[in-house]
Amino acid sequence: MDGGRVVKGVRFKNLRDAGDPAECATAHARNGADEIVLLDITATSGNRRTLLDAVRGTARSLFVPFTVGGGIRRLEDAVAVFDAGADKIAINSAAVRDPALIGKIAGRFGSQAVVVAIDARKVAGGFEVFVAGGREPTGRDAIQWAREAAACGAGEILLTSMDRDGTQSGFDCGLVRAVAESVSIPVIASGGAGSARDFIEVFRDGRADAALAASIFHFGIENIAQLKRELHNASVPVRWPC
Amino acid sequence: MIAIVDYGAGNLNSVKKAFDYLGAEVVLTDQPETVAAASKIVLPGVGHFSSLRALEATGLRKALIQNASAGKPFLGICLGMQWLFQGSEECRDVAGAALFPGKCQQFPSDVKSPHVGWNSLTVQNRSRLFRGVAQDSFVYYTHSFYAPVVTETAAASEYGLWFAGAVELGNIFGVQFHPEKSGDVGLAILKNFCEV
Numbered sequence: 427m428d429g430g431r432v433v434k435g436v437r438f439k440n441l442r443d444a445g446d447p448a449e450c451a452t453a454h455a456r457n458g459a460d461e462i463v464l465l466d467i468t469a470t471s472g473n474r475r476t477l478l479d480a481v482r483g484t485a486r487s488l489f490v491p492f493t494v495g496g497g498i499r500r501l502e503d504a505v506a507v508f509d510a511g512a513d514k515i516a517i518n519s520a521a522v523r524d525p526a527l528i529g530k531i532a533g534r535f536g537s538q539a540v541v542v543a544i545d546a547r548k549v550a551g552g553f554e555v556f557v558a559g560g561r562e563p564t565g566r567d568a569i570q571w572a573r574e575a576a577a578c579g580a581g582e583i584l585l586t587s588m589d590r591d592g593t594q595s596g597f598d599c600g601l602v603r604a605v606a607e608s609v610s611i612p613v614i615a616s617g618g619a620g621s622a623r624d625f626i627e628v629f630r631d632g633r634a635d636a637a638l639a640a641s642i643f644h645f646g647i648e649n650i651a652q653l654k655r656e657l658h659n660a661s662v663p664v665r666w667p668c
Numbered sequence: 669m670i671a672i673v674d675y676g677a678g679n680l681n682s683v684k685k686a687f688d689y690l691g692a693e694v695v696l697t698d699q700p701e702t703v704a705a706a707s708k709i710v711l712p713g714v715g716h717f718s719s720l721r722a723l724e725a726t727g728l729r730k731a732l733i734q735n736a737s738a739g740k741p742f743l744g745i746c747l748g749m750q751w752l753f754q755g756s757e758e759c760r761d762v763a764g765a766a767l768f769p770g771k772c773q774q775f776p777s778d779v780k781s782p783h784v785g786w787n788s789l790t791v792q793n794r795s796r797l798f799r800g801v802a803q804d805s806f807v808y809y810t811h812s813f814y815a816p817v818v819t820e821t822a823a824a825s826e827y828g829l830w831f832a833g834a835v836e837l838g839n840i841f842g843v844q845f846h847p848e849k850s851g852d853v854g855l856a857i858l859k860n861f862c863e864v
Contacts (some may be wrong), residue, residue, distance in 0.1 A: 455851070460786055460808075489686060491808060491849050508679045513849060535679060536715035538782055538810040581782060581810075612784050636785065665786040665806040668851075 427496070428468050430476045434640050436592035438467075438545075438560040444644035448483040451492075454643055457650040458668035461491045463584070463638060465516065465543070467559050469497025478510045485511025493541055493584075504531045508539070516584055518543040519557035522564055522571070525578045532579035541614075542575040543584040544568055546601060553601050560588050568601065569608050576609040583613045584638065590618025592641050597624055602632035614638050621648065622656040629662045670694045670862070671706035673732070675722040677713035677747060686848035686855060692862045700731035708741040708861070711748030717758035717772070717813065720751050724762075733765050741839040741864045749842030750815055752835065758813050768835050768842070770816040779828035782812040787825045787845075789833050795822040797834060797841050799860050805853045807833070807845035815844060839864060 427433065432450045433441040444450065451462045464484060466477045474497065481494050494507050495516025504515045515535075521528050521542050532540045545560050546553040546568035553568035572583050585605050587598035597618045606613040612635035615628045619639035628634045642648040651668065658666040670687060674680055674696045687694040687710075694710075695702065703709055711732065713719065723729040736742040744752050755764045756772035764771075775781045786806040791798045807825075814831035817824055822836035825845075835842045841861060847854035 485681075485685065487689075489689070489849065489851050489855060491810075491846075509681065511681055511685065513679070513682055538714060538784065539679070582784060610780055611782070612780060635780065668806070 427464055427466050427477070427480060430480055432644065433467070434592060434644050437588060438591055442645075447480045448486070450644065451484045452487050454650065455488055455490050458654055458665075459490065459643070459650055460665055460668070461493065461636070462488060463493045463495070463516065465494075466496025474503075474506075478506060481507060481510035481512055495541070495543055495584075499527075501527070501530050501534065504535070508535060514539045514541050514581070516541040516543040518545065519562075521575060521578075522555065522557050522566065525574060528575060528578040528580050532581070537579050537581035540580050541582045541584050542572075542580040543586065544572060544575070544605075545586045545588050547588040548598070548601070553604070556588060569604050572605045572609050572613075576611045580611060582611055583609060585613055585615055587617035591616075593618055594620030594641060594647070596620060597628035597632055597634070597637065599628055599632035602628055602634050606633040606635065612636060619648075622653050622660075625653065625657055626660045626662060629657070669706050670708040670710055671703050672696050672710045672712060673703065673728060673748075674698045675713070675719070675726070675728060677715050677719040677722070679714070680712055682846075682848045683710065683712045683745065686858055687862070690855065690859055690862060698726060698728065700727045703728065703731045703735060706740075708743070708864070709735060710743045710745065711751065712745040713747035713751075714810070715747060717747065717750065717756040718762055720747065720764075721759075721762045723751075729765075733767070736765070736767065736840050739839050741861065742841065743861050744842040745848075746811060746844060746846060749832075749835065749844050750813065752840065752842045753815050756813055767840055768815070768818055768820055768837065770818055772813040772815050774813055776828045782810055783814075783827045784810045786850075787827060787833075789823040789825055789845075791823045792821070795834070795836050796864060797822055797836055797843070797857055797860050801853060801856055801860075807843075807847070807850040807853055809845045811844060815842075
């Protein structure tokens with residue numbers, strides 16, 4: 427989300443409008459989405475109210491798990507987002523800056539409510555963590571950071587491959603597998619979903635516990651119910667019928 | 669009036685929102701008197717078993733056990749269901765209500781913990797809570813400790829082992845999963861509870 431609208435880009439750039447968050451979320455849930463994630467990608471204190479209004483509006487008619495991220499820097503920010511109707515919060519930049527924030531929020535709301543989002547890009551010898559919506563490199567290794575986040579009390583890792591984001595060229599199974607095998611908490615793979623085959627691969631080869639997609643659902647390229655049927659037929663455990 | 673018990677364990681908005689959606693009259697409360705005056709009681713809660721200690725200081729524990737034992741419809745959700753058992757290995761010095769036998773234990777180390785996500789239910793036919801709910805329906809879980817399968821188990825799920833997804837004894841119900849986050853299936857279960 428950017429400025430109260432759902433947007434989707436390619437590799438975090440060239441954003442396209444995809445509609446109203448509440449309408450998108452209910453439509454996706456009705457079509458069989460297991461969970462909705464709303465990320466405010468240009469979160470600044472200036473548009474905090476926009477985020478909270480969107481969370482409230484989206485949560486009202488949503489009865490599947492709802493994760494909200496973007497601009498959560500302090501415990502109080504998380505409290506406001508939970509009050510607006512989120513079930514889980516996702517933290518990224520602020521957790522890198524202050525890993526103790528993970529434990530603070532988990533201490534109050536439980537680990538199951540704390541998702542640590544990691545944006546990573548392939549570099550020589552591994553994967554590097556980027557923050558601030560992919561704008562700032564940190565010099566940190568994604569696998570080590572995921573381990574640390576889990577040790578600090580994160581309940582899930584939302585792992586986005588910046589290289590694959592919006593490209594519909596398939597998940598980065600190497601990245602996903604490396605992280606999924608390094609932590610004992612669930613890993614949600616994100617970035618690159620283009621087809622049912624990509625999902626099957628990321629569950630089998632990437633060892634992902636869950637997979638997230640945006641472009642293909644927002645722009646109607648893949649139908650969620652049809653996708654889940656294909657996963658079910660490929661013996662990937664999935665909520666079906668949904 | 670359904671009393672949703674607020675003892676500071678996490679976020680109760682979603683539970684309230686689901687009952688609101690169903691048109692039920694609900695109140696969030698931390699008062700034993702309100703619990704006693706309500707027609708039904710919901711004990712939600714996520715997080716650590718130790719947070720249930722808050723029930724003891726406020727007199728809520730006594731009010732909950734008295735009212736549930738007297739036949740007032742009671743629904744424990746997640747931690748609220750675990751509380752219905754004798755206790756949990758997560759925090760041994762906080763006692764459960766012991767309305768169901770056994771203690772909650774941690775999932776074995778060969779599966780990822782917490783158990784997060786959608787899982788299917790094997791439902792007992794006689795359950796009132798699951799009336800009209802199809803066998804193998806999916807519901808949403810998020811928990812690290814599980815309650816054992818007992819005679820009163822109304823639905824079970826498998827994750828590394830079989831555990832109690834729901835229990836039912838008279839008007840006392842407990843669900844380990846989150847009906848407020850389980851789509852239409854969850855709403856149907858909450859509606860059944862409203863109609864008990």
